[in-house]
Amino acid sequence: MKxxxxxxxxxxxxxxxxxxxxxxxxGVCEVPHSTTYRVFR
Known part of the structure; x- marks a missing residue:
């Protein structure tokens, strides 16, 4: 459970x-795909 x-x-x-x-x-709610890709790469 822990x-x-x-x-x-x-x-x-x-x-x-x-x-x-x-x-x-x-700076906005919409996150560019390039930023998301760079963060999660």
């Missing part, structure tokens, strides 16, 4: 970090 919480926390933190990076780099 493993599920770790996975959920990891996904949440990773999602927030990716969202913050994309928002700061683009």
């Amino acid at each position: 493993l599920a919480y770790w996975i959920l926390a990891t996904v949440l933190v990773a999602g927030m970090a990716a969202y913050t990076t994309a928002r700061d780099s683009s």
Whole structure:
């Protein structure tokens, strides 16, 4: 059961970090595909 919480926390933190990076780099809600590709490469 603890493993599920770790996975959920990891996904949440990773999602927030990716969202913050994309928002700061683009400045708008729409994230260019090039930025997304560069972040997740």
